[in-house]
Amino acid sequence: xxxxxxxxxxxxxxxxxxxxxxxxxVTVDLVVLTVRDHELCALLVRRxxxxxxxxxxxxxxxxxxxxxxxxxxxxxxxxxxxLRASAPGQSAAGVHLEQLATYGHPQRDPRMRVVSVAHLxxxxxxxxxxxxxxxxxxxxxxxxxxxxxxxxxxxxxAFDHGQILGAGVERARSKIEYSSLATAFCxxxxxxxxxxxVYEAVWGVVLDPRNFHRKVTGTPGFLLPSGGTTTxxxxxPAQLFTAGGATVLNPPMLRPEA
Amino acid sequence: xxxxxxxxxxxxxxxxxxxxxxxxxVTVDLVVLTVRDHELCALLVRRxxxxxxxxxxxxxxxxxxxxxxxxxxxxxxxxxxxLRASAPGQSAAGVHLEQLATYGHPQRDPRMRVVSVAHLxxxxxxxxxxxxxxxxxxxxxxxxxxxxxxxxxxxxxAFDHGQILGAGVERARSKIEYSSLATAFCxxxxxxxxxxxVYEAVWGVVLDPRNFHRKVTGTPGFLLPSGGTTTxxxxxPAQLFTAGGATVLNPPMLRPEA
DNA sequence: GTAATAGTGTCTCTTAGACAATATTAG
DNA sequence: CTAATATTGTCTAAGAGACACTATTAC
Numbered sequence: 423x424x425x426x427x428x429x430x431x432x433x434x435x436x437x438x439x440x441x442x443x444x445x446x447x448v449t450v451d452l453v454v455l456t457v458r459d460h461e462l463c464a465l466l467v468r469r470x471x472x473x474x475x476x477x478x479x480x481x482x483x484x485x486x487x488x489x490x491x492x493x494x495x496x497x498x499x500x501x502x503x504x505l506r507a508s509a510p511g512q513s514a515a516g517v518h519l520e521q522l523a524t525y526g527h528p529q530r531d532p533r534m535r536v537v538s539v540a541h542l543x544x545x546x547x548x549x550x551x552x553x554x555x556x557x558x559x560x561x562x563x564x565x566x567x568x569x570x571x572x573x574x575x576x577x578x579x580a581f582d583h584g585q586i587l588g589a590g591v592e593r594a595r596s597k598i599e600y601s602s603l604a605t606a607f608c609x610x611x612x613x614x615x616x617x618x619x620v621y622e623a624v625w626g627v628v629l630d631p632r633n634f635h636r637k638v639t640g641t642p643g644f645l646l647p648s649g650g651t652t653t654x655x656x657x658x659p660a661q662l663f664t665a666g667g668a669t670v671l672n673p674p675m676l677r678p679e680a
Numbered sequence: 681x682x683x684x685x686x687x688x689x690x691x692x693x694x695x696x697x698x699x700x701x702x703x704x705x706v707t708v709d710l711v712v713l714t715v716r717d718h719e720l721c722a723l724l725v726r727r728x729x730x731x732x733x734x735x736x737x738x739x740x741x742x743x744x745x746x747x748x749x750x751x752x753x754x755x756x757x758x759x760x761x762x763l764r765a766s767a768p769g770q771s772a773a774g775v776h777l778e779q780l781a782t783y784g785h786p787q788r789d790p791r792m793r794v795v796s797v798a799h800l801x802x803x804x805x806x807x808x809x810x811x812x813x814x815x816x817x818x819x820x821x822x823x824x825x826x827x828x829x830x831x832x833x834x835x836x837x838a839f840d841h842g843q844i845l846g847a848g849v850e851r852a853r854s855k856i857e858y859s860s861l862a863t864a865f866c867x868x869x870x871x872x873x874x875x876x877x878v879y880e881a882v883w884g885v886v887l888d889p890r891n892f893h894r895k896v897t898g899t900p901g902f903l904l905p906s907g908g909t910t911t912x913x914x915x916x917p918a919q920l921f922t923a924g925g926a927t928v929l930n931p932p933m934l935r936p937e938a
Numbered sequence: 939g940t941a942a943t944a945g946t947g948t949c950t951c952t953t954a955g956a957c958a959a960t961a962t963t964a965g
Numbered sequence: 966c967t968a969a970t971a972t973t974g975t976c977t978a979a980g981a982g983a984c985a986c987t988a989t990t991a992c
Binding site: 445448487489490491523537539 | 703705706743745746747748749781782783785793
């Protein structure tokens with residue numbers, strides 16, 4: 423798939439004549455987060471071409487002339503992972519996608535002026551990603567190796583993707599405080615303990631199981647009992663829940679200080 | 681100032697070759713909010729040319745090839761209002777500017793593909809704006825006339841600016857809950873009562889003066905006593921404060937439900 | 939039995955919300 | 966004096982944090 427047209431345009435800076443405008447490329451970059459083995463992980467792809475050839479980067483790509491920003495993000499997500507995300511707000515056991523922020527420093531791409539609209543995706547634990555598109559490989563990387571300690575392998579992410587990842591992680595960490603978004607990291611049916619382990623992994627803390635249970639089951643609309651039980655975590659059978667309709671939690675979950 | 685070049689480019693959709701890309705225009709739009717006469721107001725400019733000629737719109741303009749997004753927003757703000765905003769996080773009696781969200785629906789501008797990076801500006805009460813640039817006039821409009829009741833004059837804002845304004849107002853309303861950002865609406869020195877009236881105007885509620893006083897003076901780093909007093913609000917002289925260094929409030933100010 | 943996880947209950951302390959009372963100015 | 970705003974204090978109820986205890990499974 424390679425469409426090529428040739429055209430001549432006038433480049434100008436009149437402020438209100440968009441038929442004459444400076445040329446920008448617009449891309450979407452994806453911060454795709456999940457929880458695996460009690461760790462918050464981000465999806466990375468390895469770049470197959472310069473610049474930053476061989477570096478790990480966030481998945482992403484160019485916005486097409488006829489598609490919206492969320493649409494482009496959703497398409498790139500499907501191309502890279504096979505995930506299907508419905509754009510705004512869905513979290514009920516599905517994939518959550520929201521716009522994060524836009525990065526447009528003039529020199530962020532050494533080749534030309536690229537403005538990238540970063541998106542945040544929260545997904546349940548997935549099989550190891552299939553490499554898609556022109557990324558030579560893909561992996562889930564624990565975010566603490568990419569942020570807190572600096573890059574563990576000594577190589578930072580390509581472009582300003584380290585900064586973008588940091589913003590995405592911080593958004594996820596703060597948003598699960600006052601929304602039911604943590605359920606987006608869970609399978610369709612999950613236990614209170616599994617949800618607690620999501621909070622523990624995202625925040626990097628240990629929570630009291632009894633207070634957590636009291637809190638989440640006492641917040642109206644957060645959890646809906648599905649009727650079933652499971653022992654997949656061992657121990658006494660636990661009730662299964664699905665995500666309730668509530669989106670905002672009031673009062674919020676409190677993130678411990680230390 | 682009118683730079684015109686002519687060039688020939690290849691438009692293609694190869695995902696990783698930005699020397700071949702679809703053409704986008706990138707703009708910044710500004711949601712400039714202030715509090716006047718106990719009301720939350722937004723800065724609007726009247727469009728002098730089609731499309732939406734004669735409609736009210738948010739101030740904004742094209743991003744120049746050599747400037748960043750916040751830089752462009754800051755420049756447009758200065759051009760439209762004479763305000764000087766230091767980009768991220770400043771709130772101490774100055775103008776606060778932060779990125780809001782990016783709007784890129786393919787048909788949001790009837791002329792061509794325009795991606796707009798909206799920014800939010802919070803400013804103290806200002807004199808009536810001087811019309812700047814090519815806007816034929818400018819005004820402060822109470823946001824409740826533009827949002828809650830629908831456009832009071834029967835004419836919606838140009839483009840998708842009504843939606844952008846709504847997002848900016850909601851951001852401001854939620855952000856003063858858990859940050860000290862409400863001080864950005866105040867002059868350099870202000871009283872507890874003046875700060876309370878900011879909260880009341882932004883949230884559209886009435887707050888108990890005694891509980892509010894206890895809350896804000898008891899939150900470390902929110903307010904710094906400046907030593908002086910004033911009677912400009914009438915009644916007993918009130919202590920003057922400046923914004924403290926704290927940016928996040930924990931626990932937050934609670935917005936009343938009803 | 940032990941080990942593991944799930945779930946309930948109890949106590950204390952902080953804090954929001956309601957509201958009484960006093961303080962200090964302008965007029 | 967009255968009217969207005971500022972400021973301090975008091976009571977109550979909701980909720981978070983600490984933690985004892987019981988329940989139900991796998992082994």
